Amino acid sequence: MNYFIGVDVGTTSTKAVLYNEHAQVLTQTKQGYPLYRDASGMAEQNPDELVNAVEKVIHDAAQSADLTTGKLLAVSFSSANQSVILLDENHQPITRAMTWADTRARKVASDLKSSPEGKQIYIKTGTPIHPMSPLTKLMWLNAEMPEKMTSAKYVADIKSYLFYRLFNVFRVDISIASCTGMLNIETADWDSQALSLAHVTPEQLPEIVSGTTQQVGLTKEAQTAMAIPGDTPFIYGAFDGALSNLGVGALSKDTVAITIGTSAAVRVVTDHPVIDPQQRLFCYAVDNGLWVIGGPLNNGGDVFQWAVEHLVDASAVQNENMDAYALANEVIAGVPAGSNGLIFNPYLGGERAPIWNANARGSFFGLSQLHTRADMLRAVMEGINMNINSVFQAVRNLVGDPKSVTATGGFAQSAVWKQMLADVLNCPVEIPNSFESGCLGAIVMAMNSLGIVDSLEAVQQFIGEKEVCKPDSEAVAVYQKYQPVFEQVQELLSPAYARMADLQQKTTNH
Incomplete structure (x- = not known):
């Protein structure tokens, strides 16, 4: 062997x-x-x-x-x-x-x-x-x-x-x-x-x-x-984002790849450079006539982790004798799309794409006395997905409508999150069962370098089964009303981000 x-x-x-x-x-x-x-x-x-x-x-x-x-x-x-x-x-x-x-x-x-x-x-x-x-x-x-x-x-x-x-x-x-x-x-x-x-x-x-x-x-x-x-022979390979696309077979503008781990990213590969006039997206050379266009997001699974730590009732976790994340997913599944009229901007760690503002800060918008921790928990997950959708729409506007979306990362362990992503994007989402797409992408580059395969497209034969999540039309209708409000809130708060970041820095310095 x-x-x-x-x-x-x-x-x-x-x-x-x-x-x-x-x-x-x-x-x-x-x-x-x-x-x-x-x-x-x-x-x-x-x-x-x-x-x-x-x-x-x-x-x-x-x-x-x-x-x-x-x-x-x-x-x-x-x-x-x-x-x-x-x-x-x-x-x-x-x-x-x-x-x-x-x-x-x-x-x-x-x-x-x-x-x-x-x-x-x-x-x-x-x-x-x-x-x-x-x-x-x-x-x-x-x-x-x-x-x-x-x-x-x-x-x-x-x-x-x-x-x-x-x-x-x-x-x-x-x-x-x-x-x-x-x-x-x-x-x-x-x-x-x-x-x-x-x-x-x-x-x-x-x-x-x-x-x-x-x-x-x-x-x-x-x-x-x-x-x-x-x-x-040691093969140089590429940066992790480009190889993540290669490892899931997303090698043309027809397939957008989304990764949601601690942070997140939306990327598509093209055969020519594409520059975003609004400066929301990157365009990096990959290799031999391939470029990757997309946006990295600071706020992914780490924001959900923060929400689970602070919004899931510790005594309920003990009483139910289950993992806090499993309980959080159950709670979220019980709240309707739109979180009963609550929006969350997930910028806990500043943000890269699409707003490129290191001072950005998170916020709940629409809070009333009727809202519960369950609503807040769902709003957090929805906010992460709406933020991803902002970048996804920017990519679509620049490169054209994809035929498919492939998603990988830790989020795929949550049925409610997978369904929500399909609903917010209004697009079927394919989730490969294989893991470590970056390493697979790297070795396909090695196979190509050694002449074992004649093109990077050969990766398709190594990708196993995929699960497909189709959007639910009722949830899609809700999110299409909420997404513009999500973006409007971000724009309205944007002028205050730097002042708040400055105030926070002074507080922590004391």
């Missing part, structure tokens, strides 16, 4: 999935690491802790393979995007990795976004101007840590740093480069205007390669740590 290992490098953990050559999952391993939040807005990783975790999960996955008779054909990568690490002349880190979740560049992003230059940069790079973008992170580092920027010889991200540690080469795949806000999506090369804002030169950045590029020749240290053959 021959094997592949798909690796998904995340914000707080890395997992490796061992597949056979028919893309069937044999085993998976996982290793966590801290996310450092020592200061307000900070969200950093220690790059070396992350490299150690990657080596460990590959080692553990490979131990489950029989490499005496079989061969490890390739290791391929899905990874989080939009990280920044400054390196010295020996490619050693002089900072930790600022992750996508780091929001310290809020003011820099806000100033750039409101300038004519900000719009020019967005149109050329397809990356929304936001604190998560490496462009604004580098502008912030220039202002706040000029001595570090001056001494930095190279600027890396987690993927390019990882490959440097494994192979002593400084390269990155085009999809990760495209997420930096510094890659011109028309020329597929670094954009001089963005680099000048970031105060970096092309020589400081990694060489851009295709995601199907094979890297061979592991360093002795890496080979020892992973206990795999030194000539095993």
Whole structure:
């Protein structure tokens, strides 16, 4: 038997999935690491802790393979995007990795976004101007840590740093480069205007390669740590969102892919770049004539978790002797669509798409003395779904009506949530039974790189059964009345977000 290992490098953990050559999952391993939040807005990783975790999960996955008779054909990568690490002349880190979740560049992003230059940069790079973008992170580092920027010889991200540690080469795949806000999506090369804002030169950045590029020749240290053959090809792959689309077979504008985990995302793949005139959506290069258009949302399952913790009666959980989430889903199922006239804007963690406002805050609207905790609980789930629908409609307006919607993530364990998503979107939702779509996408890229399959479309043969949730016409009619009010409330409250965020910061500082 021959094997592949798909690796998904995340914000707080890395997992490796061992597949056979028919893309069937044999085993998976996982290793966590801290996310450092020592200061307000900070969200950093220690790059070396992350490299150690990657080596460990590959080692553990490979131990489950029989490499005496079989061969490890390739290791391929899905990874989080939009990280920044400054390196010295020996490619050693002089900072930790600022992750996508780091929001310290809020003011820099806000100033750039409101300038004519900000719009020019967005149109050329397809990356929304936001604190998560490496462009604004580098502008912030220039202002706040000029001595570090001056001494930095190279600027890396987690993927390019990882490959440097494994192979002593400084390269990155085009999809990760495209997420930096510094890659011109028309020329597929670094954009001089963005680099000048970031105060970096092309020589400081990694060489851009295709995601199907094979890297061979592991360093002795890496080979020892992973206990795999030194000539095993490592495939660069792509960022996790693009591979999540690939892993569910959403490879054309006919299929929109929605992921709802802790956060959420709506994405569609096209054969040409599409820029949103209203700057609500990203447009990133994936590879070889493919681009992904969509929007990431901060507020997904984490908001529902907050609601369950605060709105589900603890004594009821004890009395019913059931899981708090199972009880919450039962309670929600008993409340009619529209939550008896209650709307929830779910911006507990600021928001990226579609409003790109790091100061956004959550709110209930329409509360009366008749409302109960059950109504509030359902309104929270509806608010998360209406927010997703705002991005979904923006994608539809830009790219056209999809023929299908495929959804994955932790939300799929809840029957009421799946049905609600179909009702709010007014569209059948397909939910694949397979999991780890990012790792599957990574190994299909590896198969394509090795010539085992002739196109990424071959993923279709590896995707198992799908469950289909069809919209309920009565609920759809309700949500079509509520969605415009949901968006109107957000617009009306928008001018107050920054003032409230400022007041909250002063409160927490005391």
